[in-house]
Amino acid sequence: MTAALAAFGRHVARALVQVVPVLFGISLLVFLVVHFIPGDPAVIAAGLESSPEVVERIRTELGLDLPLHQQFWRFLSGAVQGDLGESIRTGRPVAQEIVERFPHTFRIALGGTLLAALLGLLVGVTAAIHHNRLWDNLIMVLTLVAVSTPSYWLALMLMLLFSLELRLLPSIGVGTPLHYVLPILTLGMQSAGLIARMTRSTMLEVLRQEYIRTARAKGLVEVVVVYKHALRNTLIPIVSLIGLRFGGLLAGTVLVESVFAIPGMGRMIVEAVLNRDFPLLQGSVLVVATVFVLTNLLVDLVYAIVDPRLRTA
Amino acid sequence: MSATSSGAGLRHGVLAVLVVGVLGASLGCGGAPAPEARDTLVFAAPADATVLDPHNTTDSQSDQVVLMLFDTLITFDQEMNIVPDLAERWKVAEDQVTWTFHLREGVTFHDGARFDAEAVRANFARVLDPEQNHKRLPLFEMIDHVEVIDDYTVNIVTAYPFGAFEPTMAHVSAAILSPAAAATHGGEFGRSAEATSGTGPYRVVRWTKDFEIVLERFDDYWGEAPPVKRVEYRPIPEAASRVIALEAGDVDVITHIPPTDLARLEEEAAIDVHKVVSIGAQQFRFNHARPPFDDPRVIQAISYAIDRRAIVENLMPGLVEVSTGALTPIMRGYAELGEISQDQGRARALLAEAGYPDGFSTTISTTPRYLMGVELAEVMAAQLGEVGIEVDINVLDWGSMVAFWEGLLPENNPQEIFIMGAGASTADADWGLRPIFQTHPTNENNYGYYSNAEFDRVIQEAMRETDPDARQELYRRAQEIVYLEDPGAVWLYDNYFILGARSGVVDITLSPLGVVTFERAAFRE
């Protein structure tokens, strides 16, 4: 037992060590991408009615006239100390901008993921149990509709129905918990479709395995067979997918945030791209990426718990 | 889910409770208490303000909040006449460069400081200081110095007679901010609710980026107290949601209504649609440094190839009017030169005269940042195709587009035809023509390297002319050149500034500058 625990501890420690080069790689990548995109932040910051002298002064102020490696060093050394610089557009600290927005994105990402995981697993298992029968086919069609429906449509449709026709829920904003219902539904439906498909297909696979037949032959109740024996063995790809989706949602979803006027990360990142707000872009991508990496680290650890064999490697 | 037993059901129940619990904890309990409905007006624009510092604002979303918080010495009324604001009266001396302003007494800033002549001097010193790098410096470059005569009298002296002095002083960026607050906050001024202080009818109490700006009535305001106590600005970027939020009553006023919704909203009893002719015009411009656009006949041909009526009446019904000159009719110095109607025969003849009887190939650059930006380029492409000009369309995001407008030399600029939304924020011919079309080696402001010797001469003369009639004559001549004889652009249409409001909201102030303010707005019982 202690040996197993020690092995698990080593696994955690090694995984954490690997995070460092990944984050360095991401910093470098985001820096390069940001500087590769055509467009001059100083010009955009100055505004269209401005003069070249103003632009030049802004450029110097932002340090954009320095050689690239010096700019990267400034960004990296600042980031390590928790200083992500100041947004070009608003002049406020990037860290503060992120702190204000991340909670909104986190709430809808978490809500959407939980809804999706719950719904997806339930529906996926149901479909697998009723393989090739009416339920299965119906669910299959519905999940694919969910997956291939553009999120902004679903968002607008939900808003038309619940806010305009029924007047049950607020249309836009983030003031109260009720404000989060429609965005979470929108995000959750799409992920639920994906997770349901994945669950159904891996579940079908597992249900054909020898040990399940053995369990059935032993006369175990079907529900026990399905949820205790089978589901446990399908979890790895499903957890992997849930982790991916959650990590992806944490970067924000610009379309859903735009439709519901949520001041989240997605809108901020796209606006930062369009305005070439380099510090804001670099800082927010770094933060989002860090959270993503940590989430997946967590998923890896969940693997290790679900399937101890994977630890030893 | 027919197959679940009680065991599985229980497990799901537990999970569901867990989910609700986690969500509840994460969302925080209880919402903001709904304020007394008739006390608060909620306004939704497509974007948040960038900065609430008059000396640094360059976008209309910021301008319209700044106008609620700050006052200028003189200002525009809704018909664009210039009327007193913080200055009760003003006059220009014989020398045509010394402007004397007699200031209103008993005015205080939101931070409690007193407004006087010294505050005016400090403001212009701030915006004109190159070290502080304020974006609106170029607008005030004609000012030589500011003299305090006594507590409530101040002279602003320009370096040369400047014809557009009054509209420039009525510009939002000439608004007076509290020098004390500016000194305290330095570069942070106008970047948060706490660091903003003017003399206007409202003050900022909260600003959460991209979510809301909350303004409250300023009790010590010098003028008539505004009827509405609170005004909330809620940016909603997606047009369809903005319209739904208005229809659902979640917001009281919106701007930027898409063409596909306008007619429906006009029919709706619960909603009023208001519009004014604005300073904004939609154009396509040309890189005059590249053949064939160095030949005015080619531009004229393109201008005649376009069916503006068809575009205005079908693509943008109710939103715009066909252009009738190089400026929009609301602007000072506008000269009506008439619509340019489609005439394909004339277009072909002009092309042949210019040496392109079989047309040529070119590229139009456009960006979806402008309403229908891509569609307009598609229409241009199709209509130019009918007179033999073959067009490729290059769609760019805003950042990439602006990269071509940053003071490039002609040899570094591959753009040929490009979309442009014009709108001079002083609503005056000088700012609307001079920076845009005056000869310049790079394309800072004059994005297409337009160059016409006579235009240059006339526009310089007009800038220094202070007699209104003589000024008007000079600007008429300048517009004849740039609109007809040697066109600097293809003008398509002039925009209306449009807003939709719940019908209970009255006396909203719409400005042709494309900004809306609520200092007189009220809820009708």
Add this chain to the structure above:
Amino acid sequence: MLQRFRANTAAVGGATVIALFIAVAVVGPSFAPHDPLAQDLFSNYQSSSWAHPLGTDHLGRDNLSRMIYGARVSLTISVTSVVFGLIIGMAIGLVAAYSRGIVDVVLMRVVDMLLAFPDILLAIAIIAVLGEGIVNTIIAVVVYSVPQFARIVRGAALSVIEADFVSAGRALGASHPRLVLRHVVPNCLSPIVVHATIMLGTAILIASGLSFLGLGVQPPDPEWGAMLSKGRELLRSTPIAAVAPGVAITVVVLSFSIVGDGLRDALDPKLEREVR
């Protein structure tokens, strides 16, 4: 194997629908009722009629004809990008899962980096550097999907590799590529097939997202993603125009996943044992 696929009526139905779409993409344009580029500003924003079953767009172009022409571009983008994304992603995932150790660590950390990067920024960067157009849109989608495939394949392969029959094969001295191709790949097909079919639709949605930002296929060429993105403006005035591209995408994804399932069943070695 082919027989088993044929016996699956749903899969055959799906394959028929796909064949139909491909036929539309290839020969459809000659049957399109109108020129997809022909503008008629005076009859824009129309709902469905005999002349224009799916109505007309902002510029009065016939939506049905644009859908038909757009099939070619959209199916090309979606199928090509998924095929390349799948091949590259699968190779990376298999190598990582099979070699374990340092190779696995390095590959997966690179994959993590790419996954952690907000997809929209990655796409914008690629388009901004390479320029716009169909090929570059495909590249953007491939770069987006490779790390996803890699991670899913690795996850699935890991559990298979630990399974007894692979160890048995290894003990019997089977060569590595042979082991991977014969035993590992067939046994982790099902999550791959599921993800691939969904990516087919996602590819078009990404193209749609890019055109939302003005970075998609260049106008005036019709493409489903761009029509979808533009269609949201028409959701309340001419819903048919807004819904048509969405329905088309759903039907394509549906057919591909039915076929995918059929294909998986036909290829699945375990199922073979069962049918026996």
